[in-house]
Amino acid sequence: MTVQPPRTSAGASTTAAPLDVAAIRSDFPILDRTVRDGRKLVYLDSGATSQRPRQVLDAERSFLETSNAAVHRGAHQLAEEATDAYEDARAKVARFVGVGTDEVVFTKNATEGINLVAYAMSNAATAGPESDRFRLGPGDEVVVTEMEHHANLVPWQQLCQRTGATLRWFGVTDEGRLDLSDLDEVINDRTRLVAVSHQSNVLGTINPVESVVERAHRVGALVVLDACQSVPHGPVDFGELGVDFAVFSGHKMLGPSGIGVLYGRHELLKAMPPFLTGGSMIEMVYIDHSTFDEPPQRFEAGVPMTSQVVGLGAAIDYLSVVGMERIAAHEHQLTELALRELSAIEGVRIIGPTDTERRGGAVSFVIDGVHPHDAGQVLDNEGVQSRVGHHCAWPLHRRMGVPATVRASFYLYNELDEVKDLVDAVRESQRFFGVTPSAG
Amino acid sequence: MQLEQMYQEIILDHYRHPHNHGLRDPFDAESFQVNPVCGDEVTLRVRLTNPGTDATIEDVSYAGQGCSISQASTSVLTDLVVGRPLQEALTKEAAFSELMQSRGRVDPDEDVLEDGIAFAGVAKYPARVKCALLGWMAFKDAVSRVVDEVGAS
Numbered sequence: 001m002t003v004q005p006p007r008t009s010a011g012a013s014t015t016a017a018p019l020d021v022a023a024i025r026s027d028f029p030i031l032d033r034t035v036r037d038g039r040k041l042v043y044l045d046s047g048a049t050s051q052r053p054r055q056v057l058d059a060e061r062s063f064l065e066t067s068n069a070a071v072h073r074g075a076h077q078l079a080e081e082a083t084d085a086y087e088d089a090r091a092k093v094a095r096f097v098g099v100g101t102d103e104v105v106f107t108k109n110a111t112e113g114i115n116l117v118a119y120a121m122s123n124a125a126t127a128g129p130e131s132d133r134f135r136l137g138p139g140d141e142v143v144v145t146e147m148e149h150h151a152n153l154v155p156w157q158q159l160c161q162r163t164g165a166t167l168r169w170f171g172v173t174d175e176g177r178l179d180l181s182d183l184d185e186v187i188n189d190r191t192r193l194v195a196v197s198h199q200s201n202v203l204g205t206i207n208p209v210e211s212v213v214e215r216a217h218r219v220g221a222l223v224v225l226d227a228c229q230s231v232p233h234g235p236v237d238f239g240e241l242g243v244d245f246a247v248f249s250g251h252k253m254l255g256p257s258g259i260g261v262l263y264g265r266h267e268l269l270k271a272m273p274p275f276l277t278g279g280s281m282i283e284m285v286y287i288d289h290s291t292f293d294e295p296p297q298r299f300e301a302g303v304p305m306t307s308q309v310v311g312l313g314a315a316i317d318y319l320s321v322v323g324m325e326r327i328a329a330h331e332h333q334l335t336e337l338a339l340r341e342l343s344a345i346e347g348v349r350i351i352g353p354t355d356t357e358r359r360g361g362a363v364s365f366v367i368d369g370v371h372p373h374d375a376g377q378v379l380d381n382e383g384v385q386s387r388v389g390h391h392c393a394w395p396l397h398r399r400m401g402v403p404a405t406v407r408a409s410f411y412l413y414n415e416l417d418e419v420k421d422l423v424d425a426v427r428e429s430q431r432f433f434g435v436t437p438s439a440g
Numbered sequence: 441m442q443l444e445q446m447y448q449e450i451i452l453d454h455y456r457h458p459h460n461h462g463l464r465d466p467f468d469a470e471s472f473q474v475n476p477v478c479g480d481e482v483t484l485r486v487r488l489t490n491p492g493t494d495a496t497i498e499d500v501s502y503a504g505q506g507c508s509i510s511q512a513s514t515s516v517l518t519d520l521v522v523g524r525p526l527q528e529a530l531t532k533e534a535a536f537s538e539l540m541q542s543r544g545r546v547d548p549d550e551d552v553l554e555d556g557i558a559f560a561g562v563a564k565y566p567a568r569v570k571c572a573l574l575g576w577m578a579f580k581d582a583v584s585r586v587v588d589e590v591g592a593s
Contacts, residue, residue, distance in 0.1 A: 036442060373478055373507035373571060374447075381443045389478040403479045403505050432443065433452075433508075 019322065019330045024413050027053035027318075031413060039383030042421045047201055047229060047362045047409030048387050049251045052315070056254055059314035060307040070303045072280055086306055089313030090296075093261055096316045097227075097246070098237035103269065105262040105296040106304055110228045111151040113247035113262035114195070116299060117224055118155040119275040121193070122162050127273040133222075134272055136192055138164035143186055143194040143221075145170040145178055146399050147203060150392040152195050152226040165192070172399050176203040176352035183215050191221040198230035198246075202393045202407065203352030204335065204362040206230070213242045222268070228252055232319075233360055233411070234328035238263050250308065255315035259308035262299070269295035276301040319412075327412045331361035334410040334419055338363045341423045346437035348426060351405050361410035364391070367426060369435030372404040378429035379406070384422055446565060447508065450558040454512035459519055464501040469585035471578040475570050480506030482514060484578035488526065491590045495526040500579065507571050509562055514575025516555045526583065532556070533580055540569045 025031050028051045035041050043051060063085055069078035071086040087101075094101040107113040124134035136142070142156050142165050160167045168186055171179040178196075187194060194216045199206045209225060216223045225246040230236050232253035238246045245268070250259035264272070274281055274292055278301040283291040292298045319327065336356050342348050347368040353359045367375050376388035387407045390397045397404060408422050430436045467485035474481040482504035488495040500518045504510075517536075521529035535552045536559075544564040548557040562572050 371507035373480070373509070373568070377446065377565075377568070378443060394479060397479065403481075432447070 017326065019326055019412060021330070021413065021415050024053075024322065025415075027055065028413055029054065035383050035385070036381055039381075040421075042382075042384040042418045042425075044408040044410065044414065044418065044422060045385045045387050046232075046252070046411035046414075047391075047407060049257065050232065050254050050411055051413065052254055052256070052311075053318055055318050056256070056311045056314045060256065060311040063307050063310040068306070071306055072297070073303070082306055085310050085313075086304070089309045089316075092313045092316045096320065097231060097248075097261075097263060098239040099263050100266055102294075102296055103263055103266050105264065105269070105299040106309055107247075107260040107262050107299075108258060108305070109251075109260035110226065110247040110249040111155075111260070113245075113260050114152055114224065114226070115155050116262055116275040117245050117264070117272075118159040120272045120299075121159055123273040123275065125163070130271045131273050133268075136160075136163040136165040139190060140165040140192045141168050141188070141190045142166070143168050143170070143191055143196075143216075145196050145207075146172045147176075147178065147200045147205065147393065147396045148195065148197055149201050149226060149228070150394070151228075152197055152224070153395070156193075156195050166190075170196075172203075172396065175354075176200070176205055176400070178205065178207045180208065180211060183211065187212070187215045187219060187221060189219055191216065191219055193222045193224065195224040195226070197226040197228075198236070199227075199233070199360045199362075200352070200393075200396070201229050201362055202364050202391050202396055202405065204360045204364075205353055206358040206360055208358075209241050209243065217242070229360060229362065233324075233331055235324040244268055250312040250315065253312075253315055254318055255312035256308040259305050259312050261312075264295070266295070269299070272299075274298050274301070278302055280304070322412060330412055331410050331414075332356055334414055334416065335359065335361045335363060337416055337419045338408060338410075338422065341419060342426065345423065345426060345430075347430060347435060351400050351402060362407060363409070364405040364407040365426075366402050366405055367429060367435070370429050370433045372406045374433060375406050375426070375429045378432050379422070379425040382421070382425040382428055384408075384425045386422070445561040446568075448558040448561060450516075450555050451508065451512040451562075454515040454555070455508035458511055458515040460499075460501060460515070460522065461503070462501055463503045464499060467499070467501070469582040469589070471581035471585065473574055473578040473581065475506070475510070475574055477567075477570060478507070480504070480510050480571065480574060482506065482510065482575050482578050484514070484575060484582055486579065486582040486586065488583075488586055491586050495586075497521045497524055497526060497529050497583075502575060502578070506574060509559075509568050509571040510574045513556075513559060513572045514578075516558075517575050517579055520554060520556060521579065526587075530580075530583070533576055536576055537573065539563055540572050 067081035069082040071083045091101045094104045121134045124131035173179045222244040225243040227246045227248045231248040246263040251257040281301040351364045372388040467487045470485045472483045484502040487499040489498045539548045
């Protein structure tokens with residue numbers, strides 16, 4: 001069966017009506033399969049990648065069967081249809097996150113989006129005066145946080161290395177919240193850029209982006225938001241947040257892999273030098289020099305991903321019909337239950353906020369006496385697909401004093417019963433490794 | 441069921457009661473290895489007698505943190521190589537690596553690998569192969585450092 005639009009509104013719903021999870025699940029063929037000798041699949045790894053509904057798979061297939069062609073090239077009918085499909089999806093993305101269509105750049109993934117900005121900033125060193133505000137050098141500072149995913153950390157380390165700028169960072173509290181007690185000191189007159197995640201992929205913490213943006217803009221610094229874990233899970237409006245750049249990826253929001261989005265404020269994209277150069281991004285090309293197209297095309301060199309973009313558009317349609325508010329409310333319920341049930345197990349410690357205030361559906365934890373890798377193996381044996389390791393946030397794990405964690409992450413298709421499956425599997429890991437608390 | 445195939449009693453025993461654990465002096469070379477996927481790490485030292493072509497492994501000591509598979513395989517490693525001629529130890533290292541890369545398609549030779557054959561089940565889980573090889577990589581690296589040094593002097 002197919003998810004029907006809520007009766008109360010034509011588009012995205014803001015009602016608090018609970019999700020019909022069974023109906024949603026029937027759109028995701030993979031959720032019917034079993035794993036490891038006939039175990040029911042309990043997919044709790046949507047923070048790494050989400051599953052895709054039929055509607056997304058069908059949209060990709062239908063595009064490829066009817067309109068496939070290289071976009072922004074050729075005068076034939078297929079090229080026209082393909083270009084329209086591509087640009088329609090861009091408009092959908094823009095509406096979905098509250099920005100202008102010409103402010104949306106398609107990239108391979110979110111990581112490429114962040115690298116695009118970082119390399120454009122290095123390229124500013126040899127560009128004209130219009131790129132001045134992107135130029136970095138010794139004495140300038142770039143600010144990150146201790147909870148960043150490597151994708152929003154390593155590119156900035158590298159940028160600092162290339163330009164001589166200094167990397168600074170905000171710490172994380174014991175509870176797993178961003179420590180902004182030194183906000184005015186860390187973001188200061190030397191700060192040129194602040195890179196921060198909207199929602200931690202490990203802790204689930206939702207950061208007070210508004211405070212960071214306000215301070216950054218007061219000193220003239222740009223803000224890059226990693227929205228990979230927020231855009232798929234609730235209503236997000238980049239315009240309202242006031243960030244200068246933001247990235248997210250298709251595969252974490254029911255869409256295909258190989259497609260990411262970079263949002264950039266139009267006036268910034270207009271002044272920013274390109275990262276990748278070549279076909280499609282030029283205005284005029286001579287044998288010894290070239291000029292570049294307007295954004296967003298300036299940042300989309302080469303024949304772009306097409307069926308993936310169409311698939312992302314279909315994913316946004318799907319999410320919009322269900323309603324982002326309702327998805328957030330559903331995940332809130334799952335998270336609340338998981339936090340309560342996991343905390344109740346002796347020997348289990350949540351890494352991250354234990355309340356649901358400003359917190360999303362990624363729940364990471366450690367089990368005394370059971371290494372996360374071993375716990376993950378037991379969970380897998382029970383059909384529970386979790387993520388184990390440092391989740392590409394090594395400095396954060398070091399800060400929290402654990403080498404690795406087990407992470408369960410939820411999405412609209414998860415049922416409350418699956419939280420019980422997780423809890424049972426955690427207890428089974430304690431039993432298997434002989435660390436079951438004696439009181440039990 | 442599958443779980444018991446992977447976590448053989450021998451592996452759990454080595455995990456709970458690791459052999460030759462700790463870092464000891466003197467040593468000829470030390471290697472630090474990390475599994476970038478999960479952050480597990482091991483520091484391993486080797487001490488050789490007669491560093492050269494007829495060297496013998498006098499001691500292997502190690503410390504680190506990691507899952508049961510990585511800890512147990514390092515413990516087994518020390519049992520297999522300490523007191524053995526270098527060439528024999530390297531043969532065992534090659535046999536263990538081959539077993540782990542086999543996806544479970546190689547029948548391990550108990551005469552060569554002893555307790556190491558317990559890891560045949562782990563080889564069926566590609567995500568855990570690196571865990572089993574972490575200590576062995578450190579051993580191979582440390583030994584090659586000593587041999588390089590001897591060759592250079």
